[in-house]
Amino acid sequence: MVPNDPVQLDHERRIARLEQARHDMEETLIVIGEIERRQSALLKEHSELIVLSERRMAHVEQTLAEIGDKLNGMIGWAEGFIRPKPPDEANGKLD
Secondary structure, rough: OOOOHHHHHHHHHHHHHHHHHHHHHHHHHHHHEEEEHHHHHHHHHHHHHHHHHHHHHHHHHHHHHHHHHHHHHHHHHHHHHHHHOHHHHHOOOOO
16 A cells, blocks of 8 residues: 555544544443433432322321311310300200
């Protein structure tokens, strides 16, 4: 081969560009893999947080229902205490 053969030089440049493109693609795939790993970890963490928040919300709703029942009971008791039934109704006598 001729030392400064233009075909050979063009071929070597193309080979070098292909090697650089392969190297760039490998790096890109490594970055994509890392991004996917991080996203997967975040999704797992978020799903765990959602489950925990749903459990907490269920507990809060149950507690609020219990508080509502107790308040209704106290209101009923207070109404009976503050406004006692008339003597006829208290003894079971009706006119």
